[in-house]
Amino acid sequence: MTKNFRYAAILFILPCILGFSSRASGQILSIIKADFSTISPNGDGSNDSTKLTYTLLDSVVSLDVIVFDSDTVSVVDTLISGEPRSAGLDSVIWNGEDSLGVVVAEDSYHILIRAQGISETDSAFITIIVDLTAPKAQVLSVNPGIFAPNLPDVVEETLRVSFRIWDSSEKDDLGVAFITPKSGEEISLKKDIPDFAGDGDYEVRWDEDEFDPFIPPPGQGQPDSRFIDGIYQAKLEIKDDGANKGSATAFLNFDLKAPSIEITDPSGTGTLSFRVIPDSILGWAYDRNGITEIMMWYDHPTSDSLEAPVQWTKNDTIFFSAPLADSIVEERAYTIKFRASDPAPREKALFVTIKLDTTVPPPPVLDPPAGVVHSRIYTLTGEAFGDTKWVRISRGGTLVDSAFTQIEPLFARDVPLEAGSNSLTGRAVDGAGNVSTISNAITVVYDPSPGLFIPTPFRPNDKFQINLAQPPVRVLLKIYDLGGDLVVSLEDRSASADPMIPWDGLNGERDAVKRGPLVAVAIAEYADGSKTAFREIFLFDP
Ligand SMILES: [Ca+2]
Ligand SMILES: [Ca+2]
Ligand SMILES: [Ca+2]
Ligand SMILES: [Ca+2]
Known part of the structure; x- marks a missing residue:
């Protein structure tokens, strides 16, 4: 053309x-x-x-x-x-x-x-x-700065985010996505701006009950696992007919977690007993959004609350040190309560029970032995009293073992013996470390001379004590009934000169043996081919 x-x-x-x-x-x-x-x-x-x-x-x-x-x-x-x-x-x-x-x-x-x-x-x-102009958006404000949906006893709040929009046209498409910090994924809490009319300021709101499916009100189920304490995003995106886009992200601080609080000194759980009360009690409290207050009660619930003295802070952690010695004067237990609050406000309480105890417990009573014993291990029994926590057991004045008696005052403890006469004593110790006077002394005579020794009556899992003049290669222990039939054959290859052979009360066919008299024959075999045998009748009583 x-x-x-x-x-x-x-x-x-x-x-x-x-x-x-x-x-x-x-x-x-x-x-x-x-x-x-x-x-x-x-x-x-x-x-x-x-x-x-x-x-x-x-x-x-x-x-x-x-x-x-x-x-x-x-x-x-x-x-x-x-x-x-x-x-x-x-x-x-x-x-x-x-x-x-x-x-x-x-x-x-x-x-x-x-x-x-x-x-x-x-x-x-x-x-x-x-259209070459992208619409623009900017976050103006987020209210409240810390949002704690469905917190008990707090007035219902609405989360409000305002945006400014310019270079837009009324036909532009816009929406606000809601994104969790856990997975970075968008949650179905997206908002449209239905009355959008071009450039201007707009507010997007989420009412507290919109979070109910994700963060149920107290006692109404578990939170959605994607809803964690942290920073969420409300991301506004605006798009014009020419596919030009603008966006702005509001950061939403969701406080879904109560503070942490711990005592570091004195350490331990339950009632902590002291003869001398420590000068102070040390601990820390933390919250991602900071701790707004730490209160304490020296004698909860009867005393007034005080502000716990803060020693120093490091990032979001507060270290406190509360004086203790002057506040605990009576000989009893004091419950000390600490309570940390965050800005939501969420609270976390911690209880420590401190007891002043300068009273020594009564000494324990040790049971005397039934007679001469033939085993080098003796099961000492006895009883503790009062607030005894431990019984310290001595043989000949030297500490050999301890029995824990805080829960059950009747105790039984295996004590090693020496050949001949053994003097056993005990002292009670309470949780504060107060030590009783010495208990009654019992004398246990241990006779290691050769023989086969059997508890009377013998119950399943009791032990046959075999004492020998020299270490064997092996010891066979055969149990017969009174008719001479073999019930079971047991063996020890420990090469010990005083082996203890347990029996579970089952015969060779693994059937339970009935009550009645039985015969035990112990045969020790030595390296030179010689043998020693012992034979005893005993009563088996399952
Ligand atoms: Ca445009
Ligand atoms: Ca383009
Ligand atoms: Ca918090
Ligand atoms: Ca005491």
């Missing part, structure tokens, strides 16, 4: 743009569509160009597609210039540039399609908007 012809063509079609019709007469051109009516030719891959599609009902001698500025009606670019086309579906792409390849200014543009058939001409145009 010559320049003159093109000019003539434009003159011909201008009336169409200037007010005749945007629609074709329907004789040659039919239905013009653009895949994007607004484009943003900025090369970001979204709505950078638009494709016009139209149907030619008949073959066309000359087709023109021309882009005009809608205000000045000046030609911006010619996309198709005087080309013949056969009938059918046809299309053309406009990438938002002018004839020099320069991206056009933001404006609306008319794209005119003119089809000249053999005997008639048909034309129509479509309007395309070029």
Whole structure:
């Protein structure tokens, strides 16, 4: 097409743009569509160009597609210039540039399609908007700064986030996503702004009960595992028709966790007893949002609360040191309560029971032995009294073992003996370390001379004591009934000169043996081939 012809063509079609019709007469051109009516030719891959599609009902001698500025009606670019086309579906792409390849200014543009058939001409145009301005958003405020939904005894709160929006148009799409800190995933608490009307300030609200499915009110189930103490995000995204986007993120501080509080000194659990009360009690409290207050009661619940003295703070941890010695003067237990609060406010209480005890417990009573013993291990029994926590057992004045008696005052403890006479004594010690006077002394005579010694009566899992003059290679222990039939055969290969052989009361077939007299025969075999045998009748009583 010559320049003159093109000019003539434009003159011909201008009336169409200037007010005749945007629609074709329907004789040659039919239905013009653009895949994007607004484009943003900025090369970001979204709505950078638009494709016009139209149907030619008949073959066309000359087709023109021309882009005009809608205000000045000046030609911006010619996309198709005087080309013949056969009938059918046809299309053309406009990438938002002018004839020099320069991206056009933001404006609306008319794209005119003119089809000249053999005997008639048909034309129509479509309007395309070029939008290169991304809408912008900014967070103005988040209230409250620390949000603790469904906290008992606290007035219901609404979480409010305000945003400022500019460079937008009323048609822009926007929504606010709600994102948890745990997985970074979006939760179905997204908000729209239904009354959005272009640039301005907007507030998005979440009422406390909207969090009920995730953070149930007290006593109404477990929180959703994605809802943890931490920083959540309300992310506003705004998008215009040209797919230009803006966003702003509000950070939401959800306090879902009570403070931690611990005592570090004195250490221990339960009632802590002292003969001399420590000067102070040391501990720490922590919360991600900080500790607002630590209160203490020296004699809970009868005393007044005081502020626990803070020694120092390190990051979000407060270290406290409360004087103790002067506050505990009576010989009794004091419950000391500490309570840490965070800004939510959530509270965590901690109780420590300290007892002043300068009273010595009564001495224990040791049971005397039934007679001479033949085993080098003696099971000492006895009873403790009062607030005895331990019985310290001595043999010949030397500490050999301790029995724990805080829960059960009757005690039994295996004590090693020496051959001959052993003097055993005990002292009671309470939780504060007060030590009793010495108990009664019992004398246990241990006779290690050879023989087979059997408890009377013998119960399942009791032991046969065999004392030998020298260490054997092995010891066989055979149990017979009174008819001479073998019940069970046991063996010891420890090479000990005084082995103890246990018996579970089962025969060789692993059946329980009935009550009655039995015969035990112990045969010790030595390295030189010699043997020693002992034989005893005993009463088996399961
Ligand atoms: Ca774009
Ligand atoms: Ca825009
Ligand atoms: Ca907290
Ligand atoms: Ca005591």
